[in-house]
Amino acid sequence: MARRPLAFLNSLPEHGDLVELRLGPQRAWMVCHPELVHRVLMDTRTFDKGGPLYDRLGKLMGDGLVTCRQDTHRGKRRMLQPAFRPSRIAGYADLIVEEAEAACRTWQPGRDIAVSAEMTALTTRVISRVLLSDSLDEATAAEVRDCLTVIVRGLFIRTIAPVDAFFRLPLPANRRYGRAVARMHAIIDTAVAGRSGGAPRNDVLGTLLAARGEEGAPDLTAEEIHDHLVTLLLTGVEAPALCLADAFALLGRHPEAEHRLHEEIDSVLEGRPRPTPADLPRLSYTRCVISETLRHTSPGWLFTRVTTGRTELAGRRLPRGATVLYSPYLLHHAPGTFPEPERFLPERWLPGRTTAEQRRAWMPFSAGGRKCLGDEFSLTEATLVLATIASRLRLRHLPGRAERQRPAITLGQRDLVMSCEPRARAPRPAQAVPTDTPGARTAGDGHVGHA
Secondary structure (H helix, E strand, C coil): CCCCHHHHHHHHHHHCCEEEEEECCEEEEEECCHHHHHHHHHCCCCEEECCHHHHHHHHHHCCCCCCCCHHHHHHHHHHHHHHHCHHHHHHHHHHHHHHHHHHHHCCCCCCEEEHHHHHHHHHHHHHHHHHHCCCCCHHHHHHHHHHHHHHHHHHHHHHHCCCHHHHHCCCHHHHHHHHHHHHHHHHHHHHHHHHCCCCCCCCHHHHHHHHHHCCCCCCCCHHHHHHHHHHHHHHHHHHHHHHHHHHHHHHHHCHHHHHHHHHHHHHHHCCCCCCCHHHHHHCHHHHHHHHHHHHHCCCCCCEEEEECCCEEECCEEECCCCEEEECHHHHHCCCCCCCCCCCCCHHHHCCCCCCHHHHHHCCCCCCHHHCCCCHHHHHHHHHHHHHHHHCCEEEEECCCCCCCCCCCCCCCCCCCEEEEEECCCCCCCHHHCCCCCCCCCCHHHCCCCCC
16 A cells, blocks of 8 residues: 555455555555445445544644534535635636636746646645735745645655554654645645734635624634644645646547647637636536546545545445545546546547446545535636637647656656747637537536535
């Protein structure tokens, strides 16, 4: 699990739909069948958030939306929901495109681009503005990015290692992790303190402060506001950045998909310099590229739940407090569900191409009542960033440079470097990009399970 986690995961289904694992002195059960995973995710009373992953995340995020137990989740979700309604997401579109354009302007043709780092910087700026408007200046946003890099790399080993005492040793890696966590919390506290008594703003912090002032609303403490912001910051930077870096890496290896993407973008934009929210329904193949990237290399690749009482799953009796794991990566790479799972095929997600089984197995944002609150925001962000950059530039792999996915708390390309070259827009007619049903929803629209 520690040395070759992806190969290990892919080996488990041959042992059954539910496989018992030993993690040091602890036992855990890996769910390998999508229908069993749905049963776990839909029954939140029996299979609550918990286990090694969320125990570690709780120390970082506090009692935020990701780590809280089921009995408090509904109220927290209802409080944050207004910030992620479709109308608000559409309002974020210009902000997203602005940041993507700003990134493009710094990329010099013929120069090597640290794509992973650039995407992390971009998503940090985007989510910082969504959460806190302009409360973070450029230098502070860069600090947040650097802190998150250290934190993400330290969380995975803290999740799978069963001995806490090791992480209390004054080792350089432990000290770096502790400093990064402390600095990120301090930055959030400073931003919140700076808003006290100021004019209301249309950002997530403004939504939380408004909820605290509503008559009949629960008493939202400063600590709870802090926990929500840390949670959304951590989840809103790393996963979208990895998805975008992986998309560029995959497109660079698949020229047919890249050409079709460029055809669609040129056709939709019709010479305009930037996409708008109104273009999103017509960027169907662009959305398919994002959906297939999330299938091929889902940033969220391993999750845990814990049983709240004795229960039975797949004919096995599980005790109270049992750790149950599921892996979107494993489900997305099951050859019985997705033929040729290692191939990058965005066409899988065109309308009419996906099966009901595939739609249920595709769960990069989880499913059920604990499905990611920001799923549609993340898909919109990735689609607009990809369309903005690909309309201007083409990224090419460097000859002889090895690339690999690096599993940590998330999965993806963390050190991707590519060369940059300008792209002339092809004079193609609108009919050049076939779609089965223009504007129709696909399985990649993020509507898997219940919001």
